Amino acid sequence: QVQLVESGGGLVQAGGSLRLSCAASGLSFSRYSVGWFRQAPGKEREFVSAVSRYFGRTNYADSVRGRFTISRDNAKNTVYLQTSNLKPEDTAVYFCAAGFDLETPSRLINYWGQGTQVSVSS
Numbered sequence: 246q247v248q249l250v251e252s253g254g255g256l257v258q259a260g261g262s263l264r265l266s267c268a269a270s271g272l273s274f275s276r277y278s279v280g281w282f283r284q285a286p287g288k289e290r291e292f293v294s295a296v297s298r299y300f301g302r303t304n305y306a307d308s309v310r311g312r313f314t315i316s317r318d319n320a321k322n323t324v325y326l327q328t329s330n331l332k333p334e335d336t337a338v339y340f341c342a343a344g345f346d347l348e349t350p351s352r353l354i355n356y357w358g359q360g361t362q363v364s365v366s367s
Contacts, residue, residue: 247271247356249341254361257331261365265326267341267358274322277355278347281315281326283337283363293339294326295347304348309335331365338362 253265265281280295294305294315303315314327324341339361344354 247343249343249356249358251339251341251358251361254339254363256364256366259332259365259367261331262327262329263331263363265328265339265341265361265363267324267326269322269324269343272343272356274343275319277343278345278352279317279324279341279343280347280352281324281339281341283335283339284360285334285337288337290340292352295342295352296324297346297348302348328363331363333365333367336363336365 248270249267251267253263257263276298278297281293282290283293284290292306293309294313296303296315296317312330317324341358342354343356346352
């Protein structure tokens with residue numbers, strides 16, 4: 246079965262950083278666009294960032310642009326989200342996903358990870 250397993254979440258003070266990782270298995274990783282979504286309590290799941298297959302086109306939500314960096318290592322079947330200058334409003338469960346065109350509004354999500362909690366204190 247396809248599995249996406251997130252790690253790297255935790256508690257951090259505002260202004261701090263975390264590096265989230267998502268390890269994929271059971272799929273041809275390099276053929277998929279991969280990305281990150283998050284869901285805060287009482288809110289809908291929202292797009293955070295994604296990177297395309299091949300040349301690695303990236304996109305970011307306005308709320309994180311300039312603070313977060315997405316990258317992928319196809320040899321390791323892993324996608325990363327490097328966060329910086331974290332804010333309390335970044336507190337959420339972060340999910341990785343794989344599909345097609347995730348970096349565009351026309352994205353199709355085939356697979357989800359289980360999520361990792363990021364908590365940012367003020």
